[in-house]
Amino acid sequence: MKSLDPRVNRINPDIEGVSNISLENPDEWITYEVFHQKRRGEQHIHVGIVHAPNPEIALILAKESFGRRRQTANIWVVRSSDVYSTSYDDQDIFMTTPEKTYREASDYYCMDRIRKYQKEHGIVNRKELKEAKEPDTK
Amino acid sequence: MNSKYNEALKELLYKIADDQLIIGHRNSEWTGLGPIIEEDIAFSSIAQDKIGQSRHFYELLHKLGEKNPDIIAFTRSEKDFRCCHLVEYPIGEYDFSLMRNFLFNNSEHIRFQMLCGSSCKELSGLAKKYTGEIKYHIMHADTWVNQLGNADVEANSRMQSALNECWNLALGIFEEGPYLEILREEKIFSGEEELKNSWLEVIIPKLEKASLKIPDTNTWEPSLGGRYGYHTEYLKPLLDEMCEVFRLDPEAEW
Numbered sequence: 001m002k003s004l005d006p007r008v009n010r011i012n013p014d015i016e017g018v019s020n021i022s023l024e025n026p027d028e029w030i031t032y033e034v035f036h037q038k039r040r041g042e043q044h045i046h047v048g049i050v051h052a053p054n055p056e057i058a059l060i061l062a063k064e065s066f067g068r069r070r071q072t073a074n075i076w077v078v079r080s081s082d083v084y085s086t087s088y089d090d091q092d093i094f095m096t097t098p099e100k101t102y103r104e105a106s107d108y109y110c111m112d113r114i115r116k117y118q119k120e121h122g123i124v125n126r127k128e129l130k131e132a133k134e135p136d137t138k
Numbered sequence: 139m140n141s142k143y144n145e146a147l148k149e150l151l152y153k154i155a156d157d158q159l160i161i162g163h164r165n166s167e168w169t170g171l172g173p174i175i176e177e178d179i180a181f182s183s184i185a186q187d188k189i190g191q192s193r194h195f196y197e198l199l200h201k202l203g204e205k206n207p208d209i210i211a212f213t214r215s216e217k218d219f220r221c222c223h224l225v226e227y228p229i230g231e232y233d234f235s236l237m238r239n240f241l242f243n244n245s246e247h248i249r250f251q252m253l254c255g256s257s258c259k260e261l262s263g264l265a266k267k268y269t270g271e272i273k274y275h276i277m278h279a280d281t282w283v284n285q286l287g288n289a290d291v292e293a294n295s296r297m298q299s300a301l302n303e304c305w306n307l308a309l310g311i312f313e314e315g316p317y318l319e320i321l322r323e324e325k326i327f328s329g330e331e332e333l334k335n336s337w338l339e340v341i342i343p344k345l346e347k348a349s350l351k352i353p354d355t356n357t358w359e360p361s362l363g364g365r366y367g368y369h370t371e372y373l374k375p376l377l378d379e380m381c382e383v384f385r386l387d388p389e390a391e392w
Contacts, residue, residue: 005170029174050176057285060278064180 032058033083034066035076044076055079143324146317147258148202149220150327153315153365154249155195156221159211160373161242162188163380167229180278184239187271194267198260212384216374220315222364224307226373230300233286237300240279241308241341247272248336257325280344287348298350305353309334309360316366 029051035044047066052058058077067075086093101107118124165185172178196207204210224242229235250272253265286293312334321327345352363369 051174052176053285056281060274060281061176061180063274064183065176068183 029053031080032062032077033080034058034062035078036066036070036072037074037076038071040073042073044074049080050077052077142317142320144202146320146324147261147326148199148204149315149317150321151195151199151202151261152220155192155199156219157225157242157246157311158188158192158195160219160221160376161225161238162186162192163376164225164227164229165235165239168232168235173232181235184275184278187275191268191271194264198264201260208384209388212381213388216369216377217367219367219369219373219377220365221369221373222307222310222313223361223370224304224310226364226370226376227307228372231296233296233300234303236279236282236286237297237304238308239275240283240344241304242311243272243275243279244341244344245308245311245333245337247276248340249333252328252333252336256327261326283344283350284348287345287350294349297348301345301350302353306359307361309358310362310364312337313360313362313365 030053031049031051032055033049034047036047037044050058050061050065052061055077059075062075062077063072066072162185165181165188169178169182169185172181192211193207196204196210199210200206205213224238227234227238250265250269254262254269256262256265283297287297288294312330314330315321318329322329342352361370
């Protein structure tokens with residue numbers, strides 16, 4: 001498609017010599033995943049990708065694409081092909097059946113047993129201990 | 139504060155701000171035409187940074203009694219501009235624009251480092267404020283020059299021709315102005331010659347690392363005149379275009 005801007009010359013895939021460009025196997029730069037850190041010490045969060053021929057160029061491009069409009073302490077770039085992922089076909093591996101609450105802490109009722117143990121051993125719980133130290137002056 | 143001091147300071151500020159405004163405007167011509175979208179964003183953003191920096195220097199000039207920043211930027215004639223020839227040239231191909239940025243930004247970085255110690259507090263304040271921004275500008279230029287200089291034969295020869303083309307223009311950055319003595323005496327700025335020597339020390343190793351060679355010293359012929367209002371044929375059309383809208387109605391509220 002010809003651009004309306006006279007300064008733009010787009011590659012015409014029909015012309016001789018460039019017909020071997022294929023979308024399946026493009027002779028192009030690679031993609032880098034960009035991770036952004038807001039403040040030092042916080043986690044890096046994935047924000048998008050940039051195209052670049054190497055990590056150095058990826059970093060200078062990521063700085064402007066993802067760092068210029070938000071507070072930034074640090075940026076990581078990682079070659080997309082170095083990221084390993086699970087398959088969406090296997091998404092069912094993350095399904096938890098409702099019958100597995102015994103695997104969650106909230107399913108355990110044990111305060112009565114803790115209190116009984118404390119009483120038997122004369123252990124005052126933390127709240128009572130605090131009140132004992134600072135008696136009500138009223 | 140005596141008037142000679144003021145004149146010297148203004149001269150220096152005009153030179154810095156005009157370089158920034160003109161290279162910023164020139165580089166903005168790449169917006170929408172950059173080689174890939176991420177680079178288009180980065181290059182355009184750097185161009186905007188330069189224009190933003192020039193605004194602060196024009197504001198400082200306004201405090202020293204000059205007209206307001208918009209009037210200074212958009213209504214002066216070519217003769218009143220103090221920019222060097224390097225920033226006036228058309229954008230050319232991307233190799234030229236990258237090389238120009240490399241040579242100019244490295245000089246600006248060193249100039250600002252020198253100005254951080256200036257006796258003029260407003261000026262040293264501005265220099266410190268922009269250190270980080272300019273550090274990214276040289277990081278961007280250095281990375282590209284290194285990448286392309288060490289890529290294939292075509293890329294290397296394009297960057298080498300761009301360097302040859304830019305060289306004498308770049309030497310024109312360091313044209314000494316009329317107030318060198320007073321700038322030194324008052325410890326405002328220690329001069330273009332010192333800046334040029336530091337610049338050479340910085341850029342030569344970077345260019346060598348990028349497999350590029352600066353032209354032989356016997357061919358050096360700095361492109362002079364810009365700091366005294368004598369410009370290349372390219373500045374006038376740039377100003378006409380840049381100022382076209384503003385000049386339709388200089389009183390308009392934006």
